[in-house]
Amino acid sequence: MEQTLGFSHFVAHADGVALFILLVMLCASVVTWTLIGGKGWRMHRVSRRSEAFLHAFWEAPNLEAVAARLRETGASDPFSHLLHHGFTAIEQQRGQLAGRAHRLVEAGAPEELLTRALKRAIEEDRQTLEFGQSFLATVASSAPFVGLFGTVWGIYHALIAIGVSGQGTLDKVAGPVGEALIMTGIGLAVAIPAAIAYNAFARANANLLSRLDAFAYDVFAFMSTGVKTSAMLTDARATSERVIALARAQNALSAG
Numbered sequence: 001m002e003q004t005l006g007f008s009h010f011v012a013h014a015d016g017v018a019l020f021i022l023l024v025m026l027c028a029s030v031v032t033w034t035l036i037g038g039k040g041w042r043m044h045r046v047s048r049r050s051e052a053f054l055h056a057f058w059e060a061p062n063l064e065a066v067a068a069r070l071r072e073t074g075a076s077d078p079f080s081h082l083l084h085h086g087f088t089a090i091e092q093q094r095g096q097l098a099g100r101a102h103r104l105v106e107a108g109a110p111e112e113l114l115t116r117a118l119k120r121a122i123e124e125d126r127q128t129l130e131f132g133q134s135f136l137a138t139v140a141s142s143a144p145f146v147g148l149f150g151t152v153w154g155i156y157h158a159l160i161a162i163g164v165s166g167q168g169t170l171d172k173v174a175g176p177v178g179e180a181l182i183m184t185g186i187g188l189a190v191a192i193p194a195a196i197a198y199n200a201f202a203r204a205n206a207n208l209l210s211r212l213d214a215f216a217y218d219v220f221a222f223m224s225t226g227v228k229t230s231a232m233l234t235d236a237r238a239t240s241e242r243v244i245a246l247a248r249a250q251n252a253l254s255a256g
Contacts, residue, residue, distance in 0.1 A: 015157065021150040021183065028139050029190045035132040036197045043204055046129075049077040050208070054215075057083075063222060078125040078212050082118060086223050089117035111224050118216045125212065129205045133198055140195035147187015154180025 057079070060066045067087060075081040093113055155177055 017153055018150055018157075018183070021146060021153070022186070025143065025146065025150075025186050025190050028143060028194075032136060032139055032190065032194045032197070035136060036193065039132060039197075039201055043201070046077055046208070050079050053077055053080045078121075078129075078208065079215055081125060082121040082212060082216060083219060085117040085121035086114060086219050089114045090223065092117075111220075114220060114223055118220060122209070122212055122216060126205075126209060129208065133201055133205075136194045136198040136201070140191050140198055143191035143194065144184070144187045147184045147190070150183030150187070151180050154183055 053076075056069055057066055060069070066083065070080060070084060070087070073080070075084040158177055158180055
């Protein structure tokens with residue numbers, strides 16, 4: 001009797017180990033494509049908002065105008081988030097000048113306080129941008145070997161079944177062995193998109209963080225000059241409170 005072979009036949013005759021491997025590969029693939037879609041859309045949105053903010057920043061007549069824009073729009077991209085941390089550092093310096101009790105986060109000279117604030121902003125953005133990349137790297141490096149293990153396991157059971165039946169001709173061996181090789185193909189199909197996505201996101205993040213680091217030098221230069229200006233210190237508190245409120249509202253909408 002002619003036997004129909006293929007993926008459905010392989011799944012129907014697979015044991016618990018093979019089915020578990022297939023389930024793991026399916027879950028890894030679903031999460032991988034979810035990350036690719038989510039991170040891809042977020043990178044596009046961040047890039048668009050960053051360009052709009054940078055254009056508005058460099059066209060602004062002074063930092064007070066930038067502060068007014070932040071009060072209206074909030075910190076919606078890494079560059080505005082960096083500037084928000086800078087204004088927060090100015091507010092902390094204002095508290096020192098007003099005689100408020102010092103906290104450890106406010107220790108140091110004004111330039112040191114501003115430097116730490118900008119570094120914290122960059123590290124926070126780095127962690128946000130790199131979310132999910134460890135998973136992509138893990139899938140890209142391990143999925144081929146998981147698929148290969150499934151292939152070895154399938155070939156082993158196929159050969160045992162052939163030995164028990166006593167029919168070791170090529171037409172009896174090629175089908176089950178070929179079915180087992182499907183697992184290797186599945187492993188590669190899961191790993192290749194993860195590897196490509198990881199490299200693409202890593203490159204995009206590196207470019208964005210490099211621009212952010214260069215922008216931090218400009219922000220430091222502007223703010224270290226204006227950190228002792230009373231107008232800037234007066235405006236910083238309202239800016240920081242407004243940005244924090246907008247950020248919380250945006251997070252609440254996203255969670256909902």
